[in-house]
Amino acid sequence: MKRLDRSRAVAFFWAAILDIIVIGVLIILHERDTALKALLDRITGHHWVTKSLMTCVLFPGLAFLFYRALGRRPAHKSEGLAFWAAALSTITALFFLGTIAFFVLEYFT
16 A cells, blocks of 8 residues: 555544544533533534534544644554554444443443
8 A cells, every 4th residue: 555545544544533532422421411412402403413513524624634644754554454443443342332331321220
């Protein structure tokens, strides 16, 4: 893979990982804090729509920033797609399991 393509892939993976973290934290926080959920509801009418719009803005913005930052340095072979795919999958799985655990705990308390 060319250096430019590798830098772009790494930038997209970083953007996706941070986007998942931000939205995952928001999901958990708004379930604990009704004021935050009400704020998200007021912005667009529903908290899920607000988080979706945040993702639509956050991911491309972060991807652009990371790509600009990574374009100034060479991407190394250690920054392979397999590593980034595993990192992205792990972050997604952790937030999925965290969300499920939260709802299970809420059900039993």
